[in-house]
Amino acid sequence: MFLIIGLAVVFGSIIVGFTMAGGQISVLIQISEFIVIGGAGLGSILIANPPSIIGQIIKGILGVMKGNKFTKNVYTELLRMLYELFMLARREGMVALEAHAERPHESDIFKKYPSFAANHHAQEFLCDTLKVVITGTVQPFDLAEMMETDLDTHHKAAEKVSDVIQTTGDAMPGFGIVAAVLGVVITMGSIGGSPEEIGHHVAAALVGTFIGILLAYGVFAPIAAALKGHLDSEAQYMACIRAALLAFARGDAPMTAVEFARRNIDPGGRCSFTEMEVALKGG
Numbered sequence: 001m002f003l004i005i006g007l008a009v010v011f012g013s014i015i016v017g018f019t020m021a022g023g024q025i026s027v028l029i030q031i032s033e034f035i036v037i038g039g040a041g042l043g044s045i046l047i048a049n050p051p052s053i054i055g056q057i058i059k060g061i062l063g064v065m066k067g068n069k070f071t072k073n074v075y076t077e078l079l080r081m082l083y084e085l086f087m088l089a090r091r092e093g094m095v096a097l098e099a100h101a102e103r104p105h106e107s108d109i110f111k112k113y114p115s116f117a118a119n120h121h122a123q124e125f126l127c128d129t130l131k132v133v134i135t136g137t138v139q140p141f142d143l144a145e146m147m148e149t150d151l152d153t154h155h156k157a158a159e160k161v162s163d164v165i166q167t168t169g170d171a172m173p174g175f176g177i178v179a180a181v182l183g184v185v186i187t188m189g190s191i192g193g194s195p196e197e198i199g200h201h202v203a204a205a206l207v208g209t210f211i212g213i214l215l216a217y218g219v220f221a222p223i224a225a226a227l228k229g230h231l232d233s234e235a236q237y238m239a240c241i242r243a244a245l246l247a248f249a250r251g252d253a254p255m256t257a258v259e260f261a262r263r264n265i266d267p268g269g270r271c272s273f274t275e276m277e278v279a280l281k282g283g
Contacts, residue, residue: 002067003061003064003065003222003223003226004065006222007218007219007222010214010218010219010222011218014214014218027203027207028207028210030204030207030208030211032179032204033179033183033204033207033208033211034211036175036178036179036182036208037172037175037176037178037179037208037211037212037215040171040175040178041168041171041172041175041215044168044171045057045164045168048164048167049160049164053160053161053164056160056161057161057164057165060161060162060227060230061223061227063230064223064226064227064230068229068230068233069115070233070234070236070237070269071269072269072270072271073115074115074237075237075240075262075265075269075270075271076271076275076276076279077113077115077116078113078115078116078237078240078241078261079240079258079261079262079271079276079279079280080113080279080280081109081110081112081113081116082241082244082257082258082261083254083255083258083280084109084112085097085100085109085130086244086248086254086257086258087254088109089248090253090254094133094134094136095134097130097134098131098134100127100130101126101127101128101130101131101134102127102131104123104124104127110123119237121154121234121238122237122238122241125147125150125151125154125238125241126241126245128150129143129146129147129241129245130245132146133245133248133249138249140246140249140250143245143246143249144242144246147242147245147246148242151235151238151239151242154238155231155235158231158234159228159231161227162224162225162227162228162231163224165220165223165224165227166220166221166224168220169215169216169217169219169220169221169223169224170216170220171216172212172213172215172216172220173209173212173213173216174212175212176208176209176210176211176212176213176215176216177208177209177212178208179205179208179209179211179212180205180206180208180209181205182205182208183201183202183204183205183206183207183208184202184205186201186204186205187201187202187205236264236265236266239264240261240262240264240265241261242264243260243261243263243264244257244258244260244261245257246260247260247261255277255280258276258280259273259276262276
């Protein structure tokens, strides 16, 4: 939502300011310039990236439009889910977690927490780590390194989407110059014609430069920053799971393990200890 609002403010302020100064909107509508810059940008993405990245880009932009899903309620739900799992293991032993780890889609615990159940990466990370913990053959230090490696690998893979957007945005001014140079070539070919025709070609060439710079700093750069922000939020969510699992694996009490997870949450979205305690007790 904020992505759409932000883009509307960017383009709206430019259009309003341009028209207030006496500019004509029709001058900015240069379809040929759009084709040159847009086609060059799209082509560069296709050259540098496999089809899977293209799909991730579309998915990532749609996710940014929906806003940050990692709210205080989502984190509280995660803490409740972790506490219930740890309490189950404490009452019935580690073997009680095996069914949930092996068949997460059938888990009656996971089904009670929809935000976690919908996060496939978080669910896979939790279940894979639980399987290792259940075996009892991995020391906490090794488990911490294993989880860190998993999260780093996923984070680097997810960063490719924002990097592609940022790289394309950095190239936009260059593509704008290409469009402008082509416009100048057309202008030179019209020398000797009417001044109005030459002026039109010069304006069209300058619009190419304008579009390239606008797309770079008004569209691609903010979208790349928003994607990185969402990625950081997801990394924080995964860090909560990692902290809780590590504390649980070394024998900490369920409440203590969940408290380690709570301390990994950004203060803006973190519930207080009292709020967590009430939530864990079914309040």
